[in-house]
Amino acid sequence: MTVIAATPSATFDRRLLAPIMIGAVLNPVNTSIIAVALVPIAVAFDAPTSQAIWLVSALYLATAVGQPLAGRLVDAYGARPVYLVGAALTAAAGLVGTFAPSLAVLVGARAVLGLGTCAAYPAAMSLVRSEGDRTGHRAPTGVLTMLVVTSQIVAVVGPTLGGVLVDVGGWRATYAVNVPLALACIVLGAVYLPRRDRARSTGRRSLDVLGMTWFTVALLGVMIFLTVPRLSLVWLPVVGALAAVAFAVREMRCAEPFIDLRVLAGNRPLLATYVRTLAGYTVSYAYIYGFVQWLQAGRGLTPSQAGLLLLPTFATGIVVTVLTGRRRGIRVKLVVGAVAQITVSVAILLLADDRTPVAVLVGIAVVAGVSQGLVSLANQNALYDQADPRRMGASAGLFRTFGYLGAIITAVVTGQLFGDGASTTGVRELAVFMTGVAGASLALAVADRSLGREVRLSERRGRADRGGRPRPRRGA
Template identity: 75%
Template structure:
């Protein structure tokens, strides 16, 4: 009897272009504004306390929109959600390019946040589908490329923004979204499957009440964090009440927006979400706060400040490419946390108004280590820990926690800097970053489940065979 060995199916590489270009929209827009805030404030005569809404508006929209987009992906498949997001992104680019006031710019950032949050959960859902189709539990090369486009490329945003401002004006930082969104529309329409393999034939009903309660709870909390005033102290109360109502609703709902029961029973996934929050807090405090200081405290131009982040970008990409194929993640997270602590300490102890550029470049290089390690490791952890049938919403929720960290970073930057990014302010920000990085390290060291992520598929299948996937659900593998 002759045994025929079939060649393993390969990942559909036609999906790579729309996945990568779509996934880069959100991180580029979250960071490109860092060098545009000062020129925008000058153009409209607005203080830093007002322009911070350019940052917060996108994060507020994205934090709510990410899990919603993920749920829509799980329900209707990636293609329609991806294409709708591209249309919204192009619209936001047009509105921002011709905006007559700061208020219209903030509105454009809200639309931009909703539009750009669609691609990542769609990408993770497609990667999971292809992983099941090809029989590869974790397609490491594709996940590495996705991590590079979703986090590491964000560091290139300030450099791109500085170049665009020098060539045109701050309006070009909005206009760039128009050709990028057009590319997403064309590539998505041509290459994305019309129906994801795992999507159901009949769309599931959306938990509209659960979505509304989730939005109220999250917005109440984040608006108060953005504008922490005594007059708005009622917002956290509303957030808590809405959160309790949300939990009760989801426990009783047959097809909930977020399966609270399964999520609560999946402690490793919860730990991954918390690590994402802490890691993003440090990362975006560096990107926003340090870049503002480079302009106002060190006296550099927007393009020069952006260029000083290029070593962070290059280091992050190289680290991701070198370590991406290694499935183990615990060591990556530990090294990333230690590097964040080192960068924070360096800003606190070394950075002054006359610090040599060579020293600033050295700090930027060290900052590239966590950029290349942390996002990739958390993403791979989620891929292994999340329920495959809810990969889109789980991925969206990961981004929500990350952008909650970005909101915290933006608020801390605004409060510590005040009207101007002084050297004293950046030192105070460094103390804040040091605390967040220490929390990140503690969360990593205490999480014993990380040692199980990255085992061979055989060990993973054997272990899951006796207890099912996260929350006790069995995880199926589709034969190639």
């Protein structure tokens, strides 16, 4: 039997890397640089902090809702047009924000930024999957690792970049920076992204606009109430629940649903991945936002000192991601990552007081970095293995939505526990919450027997494809 060796044409098209990676920067850079611009913006418009904080919430809400919507558009029309439209929206929002005459316009620009920047990730995952199918490399772990590392690096440099932009060009520069980044995406996307990819090769599909509408109303109703939990807004989750029922009825009857609930309900491994993602991001955000607040208010560190204590976390996370990125042990990564989260939570519970040595705090930060480097990477790889290739865009969008839900849950919990300030008692109560969530994440990882099967199946397919004829590039 003659084995036909793979030819160079069967390797991953590296021309896709530039638009994919720059697109991956857009959302995290806007998430991180706003932290240092909130106070100058509030001063500029003579607004209270309670109003300025909507600059953060608007981006989270728009992105959480927009991710699966953008993903469904990717599945229906292909990655290229959705990617380019998202970049154009980002550029437009950057321009509007740069010259915004009021805080309300600025918040609106942030919402449009959220919608524009959320297109890149589902487009990237769809392209990676399409290339994996074309080349026979069912799990291009190197590219998936680069996506995670890119976001981690931006998380490190984002606040510093924001500070430089504010010092040099004022707070408006934090909006203006989106324009050259988005234009770079438009140029690179127009030149290098395939005009016809796997999604469009199957023909255009009808869009379930009514289903998308009910989904948006349901998600916004719950998320806005969680963001601003007031008795006067208790009607919002009620509306959200009714919209969720209408959404479920619609999707069960629709021939081409926005989210195929029957398929999703039957894909228990993917549902478990979504829940683990929610849990992982909840603990991660609780550490980054809650624990760091306590470092200043409870431990007595300056903002710059508290910020420096995050550097070991992000640096360790990047190193761990790079070292383990090409290894396919998804369950091992999830278990070790969850154990690291439990260790951090218990350490905060037992050791946090106003005299905790800095060396102990650095040790906690390093262990937190281990979980940062493993959990997101492992869940992303699991998503790649478990999602229906025909719906990779929508599946990737929902993956990100669950992450943002974790951020919002963390904001609600820390707001309740730190009502009178980030005290030592409050951070210890937060640590109990973190321990419970991390423990649930560990239990899910241990119980999910499909993780090992998914990896073995992916490896067998990859070996079979590499031993056979390279697949032709679709739409080339």
